[in-house]
Protein backbone atom coordinates (compact mmCIF):
# COMPACT_ATOMS: atom_id res chain seq x y z
CA UNK A 1 0.00 0.00 0.00
CA UNK A 2 1.31 3.47 -0.87
CA UNK A 3 2.00 5.58 2.19
CA UNK A 4 -0.54 8.11 0.91
CA UNK A 5 -3.28 5.49 1.57
CA UNK A 6 -2.21 4.65 5.13
CA UNK A 7 -4.56 7.13 6.70
CA UNK A 8 -7.26 6.97 4.03
CA UNK A 9 -10.69 6.46 5.63
CA UNK A 10 -12.77 7.70 2.68
CA UNK A 11 -15.99 5.72 2.20
CA UNK A 12 -15.54 3.44 5.21
CA UNK A 13 -18.53 2.86 7.50
CA UNK A 14 -18.17 3.34 11.24
CA UNK A 15 -20.63 2.92 14.10
CA UNK A 16 -20.08 5.24 17.04
CA UNK A 17 -21.99 4.24 20.14
CA UNK A 18 -22.86 7.16 22.38
CA UNK A 19 -22.17 9.47 19.44
CA UNK A 20 -25.04 11.84 20.13
CA UNK A 21 -23.17 14.02 22.59
CA UNK A 22 -19.99 14.38 24.61
CA UNK A 23 -16.77 12.92 23.22
CA UNK A 24 -18.67 10.56 20.90
CA UNK A 25 -20.15 13.52 19.06
CA UNK A 26 -16.64 14.83 18.40
CA UNK A 27 -15.60 11.38 17.09
CA UNK A 28 -18.64 11.36 14.81
CA UNK A 29 -17.81 14.77 13.35
CA UNK A 30 -14.16 13.83 12.88
CA UNK A 31 -15.06 10.60 11.10
CA UNK A 32 -17.39 12.47 8.75
CA UNK A 33 -14.62 15.02 8.11
CA UNK A 34 -12.37 12.07 7.18
CA UNK A 35 -14.94 10.96 4.57
CA UNK A 36 -16.47 8.12 6.58
CA UNK A 37 -20.12 7.08 6.66
CA UNK A 38 -21.18 7.37 10.27
CA UNK A 39 -23.87 5.63 12.32
CA UNK A 40 -24.64 7.36 15.59
CA UNK A 41 -26.00 4.72 17.96
CA UNK A 42 -27.13 6.39 21.15
CA UNK A 43 -29.78 5.71 23.76
CA UNK A 44 -30.72 9.39 23.58
CA UNK A 45 -32.33 9.24 20.15
CA UNK A 46 -33.19 12.91 19.82
CA UNK A 47 -29.64 14.04 20.43
CA UNK A 48 -28.36 11.35 18.07
CA UNK A 49 -30.75 12.60 15.39
CA UNK A 50 -29.76 16.25 15.94
CA UNK A 51 -26.07 15.33 15.65
CA UNK A 52 -26.65 13.25 12.51
CA UNK A 53 -28.70 16.07 10.96
CA UNK A 54 -25.89 18.56 11.68
CA UNK A 55 -23.39 16.24 10.01
CA UNK A 56 -25.64 15.76 6.98
CA UNK A 57 -26.12 19.55 6.73
CA UNK A 58 -22.35 19.91 6.55
CA UNK A 59 -22.31 17.50 3.58
CA UNK A 60 -21.54 14.31 5.50
CA UNK A 61 -23.07 10.85 5.32
CA UNK A 62 -24.57 10.12 8.75
CA UNK A 63 -27.59 8.40 10.25
CA UNK A 64 -28.85 8.13 13.80
CA UNK A 65 -30.21 4.91 15.27
CA UNK A 66 -31.69 4.97 18.76
CA UNK A 67 -29.85 2.13 20.50
CA UNK A 68 -29.52 0.77 24.00
CA UNK A 69 -26.26 -1.19 24.01
CA UNK A 70 -27.42 -3.18 27.04
CA UNK A 71 -30.30 -4.60 24.99
CA UNK A 72 -29.55 -7.34 22.44
CA UNK A 73 -32.62 -6.71 20.27
CA UNK A 74 -31.93 -3.01 20.11
CA UNK A 75 -28.29 -3.60 19.08
CA UNK A 76 -29.27 -6.23 16.49
CA UNK A 77 -31.73 -3.75 14.96
CA UNK A 78 -28.98 -1.11 14.87
CA UNK A 79 -26.59 -3.44 13.02
CA UNK A 80 -29.37 -4.32 10.55
CA UNK A 81 -30.12 -0.63 9.90
CA UNK A 82 -26.42 0.04 9.39
CA UNK A 83 -26.20 -2.70 6.77
CA UNK A 84 -29.37 -1.47 5.05
CA UNK A 85 -28.04 2.10 4.93
CA UNK A 86 -24.38 1.53 4.08
CA UNK A 87 -23.89 -2.19 3.21
CA UNK A 88 -20.73 -2.63 5.31
CA UNK A 89 -19.42 -2.21 8.85
CA UNK A 90 -15.74 -1.32 8.71
CA UNK A 91 -15.36 0.00 12.22
CA UNK A 92 -17.01 0.37 15.60
CA UNK A 93 -16.09 2.81 18.31
CA UNK A 94 -17.53 1.42 21.55
CA UNK A 95 -17.69 4.81 23.22
CA UNK A 96 -21.10 4.69 24.94
CA UNK A 97 -21.03 4.30 28.68
CA UNK A 98 -22.73 5.30 31.85
CA UNK A 99 -20.31 7.86 33.20
CA UNK A 100 -21.37 11.47 33.52
CA UNK A 101 -24.76 10.43 34.93
CA UNK A 102 -23.15 8.47 37.80
CA UNK A 103 -22.81 10.13 41.19
CA UNK A 104 -19.29 10.13 42.63
CA UNK A 105 -19.58 8.30 45.96
CA UNK A 106 -17.89 5.85 48.27
CA UNK A 107 -17.80 2.18 47.24
CA UNK A 108 -19.85 1.46 50.38
CA UNK A 109 -22.74 3.56 49.09
CA UNK A 110 -23.12 2.26 45.52
CA UNK A 111 -26.52 0.54 45.25
CA UNK A 112 -26.27 -3.02 43.88
CA UNK A 113 -28.73 -2.16 41.08
CA UNK A 114 -26.51 0.74 40.00
CA UNK A 115 -23.44 -1.58 40.01
CA UNK A 116 -25.31 -4.09 37.82
CA UNK A 117 -26.55 -1.42 35.42
CA UNK A 118 -23.02 -0.05 34.95
CA UNK A 119 -21.72 -3.55 34.19
CA UNK A 120 -24.62 -4.15 31.79
CA UNK A 121 -23.86 -0.98 29.82
CA UNK A 122 -20.13 -0.29 30.23
CA UNK A 123 -18.91 -3.87 29.88
CA UNK A 124 -21.63 -6.24 28.63
CA UNK A 125 -22.70 -3.58 26.12
CA UNK A 126 -19.39 -4.07 24.31
CA UNK A 127 -20.00 -7.82 24.06
CA UNK A 128 -23.44 -7.22 22.59
CA UNK A 129 -22.22 -4.68 20.04
CA UNK A 130 -19.19 -6.79 19.04
CA UNK A 131 -21.37 -9.88 18.55
CA UNK A 132 -23.80 -7.92 16.36
CA UNK A 133 -21.13 -6.50 14.03
CA UNK A 134 -18.92 -9.62 13.98
CA UNK A 135 -20.72 -11.60 11.21
CA UNK A 136 -20.40 -8.60 8.87
CA UNK A 137 -16.74 -7.96 9.67
CA UNK A 138 -15.99 -11.68 9.35
CA UNK A 139 -17.67 -11.79 5.92
CA UNK A 140 -15.59 -8.77 4.84
CA UNK A 141 -12.45 -10.40 6.36
CA UNK A 142 -11.63 -7.08 8.03
CA UNK A 143 -12.87 -4.75 10.71
CA UNK A 144 -11.66 -2.37 13.37
CA UNK A 145 -13.09 -2.47 16.87
CA UNK A 146 -12.08 0.33 19.22
CA UNK A 147 -13.14 0.03 22.84
CA UNK A 148 -13.02 3.00 25.17
CA UNK A 149 -11.57 2.47 28.64
CA UNK A 150 -10.36 5.20 31.02
CA UNK A 151 -7.02 6.25 32.48
CA UNK A 152 -8.80 5.83 35.85
CA UNK A 153 -7.75 2.20 35.53
CA UNK A 154 -4.06 3.22 35.64
CA UNK A 155 -4.63 5.83 38.33
CA UNK A 156 -7.00 3.82 40.53
CA UNK A 157 -9.27 6.86 40.76
CA UNK A 158 -11.79 6.34 43.59
CA UNK A 159 -15.50 7.09 43.99
CA UNK A 160 -16.95 5.36 40.94
CA UNK A 161 -15.77 1.84 41.73
CA UNK A 162 -18.27 0.14 39.39
CA UNK A 163 -17.26 2.38 36.50
CA UNK A 164 -13.51 1.92 37.10
CA UNK A 165 -13.99 -1.86 37.38
CA UNK A 166 -15.95 -2.01 34.14
CA UNK A 167 -13.32 0.10 32.35
CA UNK A 168 -10.60 -2.29 33.59
CA UNK A 169 -12.71 -5.14 32.23
CA UNK A 170 -12.70 -3.42 28.82
CA UNK A 171 -8.95 -4.07 28.59
CA UNK A 172 -9.10 -7.81 29.38
CA UNK A 173 -12.12 -8.15 27.09
CA UNK A 174 -10.27 -6.48 24.23
CA UNK A 175 -7.06 -8.49 24.63
CA UNK A 176 -8.84 -11.84 24.64
CA UNK A 177 -11.25 -10.85 21.87
CA UNK A 178 -8.31 -9.71 19.72
CA UNK A 179 -7.02 -13.31 19.79
CA UNK A 180 -10.47 -14.80 19.11
CA UNK A 181 -11.10 -12.69 15.99
CA UNK A 182 -7.55 -12.29 14.66
CA UNK A 183 -8.05 -15.07 12.09
CA UNK A 184 -11.01 -13.11 10.71
CA UNK A 185 -8.82 -10.07 10.02
CA UNK A 186 -10.43 -8.05 12.79
CA UNK A 187 -8.40 -5.69 15.01
CA UNK A 188 -9.49 -4.93 18.57
CA UNK A 189 -7.81 -2.10 20.44
CA UNK A 190 -8.46 0.17 23.40
CA UNK A 191 -8.27 3.93 23.80
CA UNK A 192 -7.89 5.20 27.34
CA UNK A 193 -8.89 8.85 27.76
CA UNK A 194 -7.66 10.87 30.71
CA UNK A 195 -9.99 13.34 32.41
CA UNK A 196 -11.51 15.03 29.36
CA UNK A 197 -13.54 18.23 29.22
CA UNK A 198 -16.49 16.85 27.25
CA UNK A 199 -19.63 18.96 27.48
CA UNK A 200 -21.18 16.31 29.74
CA UNK A 201 -18.10 16.06 31.99
CA UNK A 202 -18.13 19.84 32.39
CA UNK A 203 -21.83 19.83 33.24
CA UNK A 204 -21.54 17.03 35.82
CA UNK A 205 -18.28 17.89 37.64
CA UNK A 206 -17.53 20.45 40.32
CA UNK A 207 -14.89 23.12 39.64
CA UNK A 208 -12.73 21.59 42.37
CA UNK A 209 -12.81 18.21 40.57
CA UNK A 210 -11.72 19.92 37.34
CA UNK A 211 -9.08 22.04 39.08
CA UNK A 212 -5.74 22.89 37.47
CA UNK A 213 -3.98 20.62 39.98
CA UNK A 214 -4.85 17.61 37.79
CA UNK A 215 -3.44 19.31 34.68
CA UNK A 216 -0.20 20.06 36.50
CA UNK A 217 0.36 16.30 37.01
CA UNK A 218 0.51 15.78 33.25
CA UNK A 219 3.77 15.86 31.28
CA UNK A 220 1.84 18.18 28.94
CA UNK A 221 0.32 20.58 31.47
CA UNK A 222 -3.03 21.64 30.10
CA UNK A 223 -6.66 20.49 30.15
CA UNK A 224 -7.59 17.57 27.88
CA UNK A 225 -10.33 18.13 25.32
CA UNK A 226 -12.26 15.59 23.20
CA UNK A 227 -10.22 16.73 20.18
CA UNK A 228 -7.10 15.32 21.87
CA UNK A 229 -8.53 11.80 21.42
CA UNK A 230 -9.47 12.07 17.75
CA UNK A 231 -6.05 11.33 16.22
CA UNK A 232 -5.73 8.04 18.09
CA UNK A 233 -9.23 6.91 17.16
CA UNK A 234 -8.75 7.75 13.47
CA UNK A 235 -5.35 6.00 13.51
CA UNK A 236 -6.90 2.84 14.98
CA UNK A 237 -9.66 2.94 12.32
CA UNK A 238 -7.17 3.42 9.49
CA UNK A 239 -4.95 1.01 7.50
CA UNK A 240 -1.95 2.55 9.30
CA UNK A 241 -2.79 0.39 12.35
CA UNK A 242 -3.51 -2.87 10.47
CA UNK A 243 -0.88 -4.86 12.42
CA UNK A 244 -1.81 -3.47 15.85
CA UNK A 245 -4.28 -5.48 17.90
CA UNK A 246 -5.02 -6.22 21.55
CA UNK A 247 -3.29 -2.98 22.56
CA UNK A 248 -4.24 -0.10 24.82
CA UNK A 249 -3.28 3.48 23.99
CA UNK A 250 -3.45 5.86 26.93
CA UNK A 251 -4.18 9.44 25.82
CA UNK A 252 -3.85 11.69 28.86
CA UNK A 253 -1.02 14.13 28.16
CA UNK A 254 1.42 11.88 30.00
CA UNK A 255 -0.19 11.83 33.43
CA UNK A 256 0.07 8.05 33.73
CA UNK A 257 2.69 6.14 31.79
CA UNK A 258 2.48 2.43 31.14
Ligand SMILES: NC(=O)c1ccc[n+]([C@@H]2O[C@H](COP(=O)([O-])OP(=O)(O)OC[C@H]3O[C@@H](n4cnc5c(N)ncnc54)[C@H](O)[C@@H]3O)[C@@H](O)[C@H]2O)c1
Pocket residue numbers: 017018019020021022023024041042043044067068069070094095096097098099100101121148149150151152192193194195196197198200201
Ligand atom coordinates in the same frame (compact mmCIF):
# COMPACT_ATOMS: atom_id res chain seq x y z
N1 LIG B 1 -14.94 12.58 29.81
C1 LIG B 1 -13.99 11.97 30.48
O1 LIG B 1 -13.29 12.56 31.31
C2 LIG B 1 -13.67 10.52 30.19
C3 LIG B 1 -12.51 9.97 30.75
C4 LIG B 1 -12.22 8.63 30.52
C5 LIG B 1 -13.07 7.87 29.73
N2 LIG B 1 -14.20 8.42 29.20
C6 LIG B 1 -15.05 7.58 28.40
O2 LIG B 1 -15.20 8.15 27.11
C7 LIG B 1 -16.51 7.87 26.61
C8 LIG B 1 -17.24 9.16 26.30
O3 LIG B 1 -17.23 10.00 27.44
P1 LIG B 1 -18.17 11.28 27.59
O4 LIG B 1 -17.48 12.24 28.48
O5 LIG B 1 -18.61 11.74 26.24
O6 LIG B 1 -19.35 10.57 28.40
P2 LIG B 1 -20.90 10.82 28.41
O7 LIG B 1 -21.44 10.23 29.64
O8 LIG B 1 -21.15 12.22 28.18
O9 LIG B 1 -21.38 10.10 27.09
C9 LIG B 1 -21.73 8.79 27.01
C10 LIG B 1 -22.66 8.61 25.81
O10 LIG B 1 -23.15 7.28 25.90
C11 LIG B 1 -24.55 7.31 25.71
N3 LIG B 1 -25.13 6.14 26.39
C12 LIG B 1 -25.28 5.96 27.74
N4 LIG B 1 -25.87 4.78 27.96
C13 LIG B 1 -26.09 4.21 26.75
C14 LIG B 1 -26.68 2.98 26.34
N5 LIG B 1 -27.18 2.08 27.22
N6 LIG B 1 -26.77 2.70 25.01
C15 LIG B 1 -26.29 3.60 24.10
N7 LIG B 1 -25.74 4.79 24.44
C16 LIG B 1 -25.64 5.08 25.75
C17 LIG B 1 -25.00 8.64 26.28
O11 LIG B 1 -26.26 9.02 25.79
C18 LIG B 1 -23.86 9.55 25.82
O12 LIG B 1 -24.11 10.02 24.50
C19 LIG B 1 -17.19 7.03 27.68
O13 LIG B 1 -16.99 5.65 27.43
C20 LIG B 1 -16.45 7.43 28.94
O14 LIG B 1 -16.55 6.44 29.92
C21 LIG B 1 -14.50 9.72 29.41
